[in-house]
Amino acid sequence: MIGWTSGELTKIEAADELEVASIRRDGTLRDPTTIWVVCVGDDLYVRSVNGRTGAWFRGTQVRHEGRIRAGGVERVVTFVDANDDFTGQIDDAYRSKYRRLRPEHRRQRSDP
Secondary structure (H helix, E strand, O other): OOOOOHHHHHHHOOOOEEEEEEEEEOOOEEEOOEEEEEEOOEEEOOOOOHHHHHHHHHHHHOOOOOEEEOOOEEEEEEEEOOOOHHHHHHHHOOOOOOOOOOOOHHHHOOOO
């Protein structure tokens, strides 16, 4: 996969939400799910409210491919697990970006 341009990262980071749709075994896209997204360095990170049991997350584990859309950017992506070395930075990015929301929403959507 080609890396992100700085313009794409800026647009996606500025968006409050991202639509993610994983690709099924037969190559068709699942229905999109709206989630939160943060940028750390040159990468995007998303988390499932329901952890690894979330339907959209389970869908990403089939082919590790999908499509995202946010901030006017639409791309085919590859899903990989985040490196544990970045967990603190990702947590901080979520807190910083979404701190204006009600506390119960922040906990639910940004906890690993």
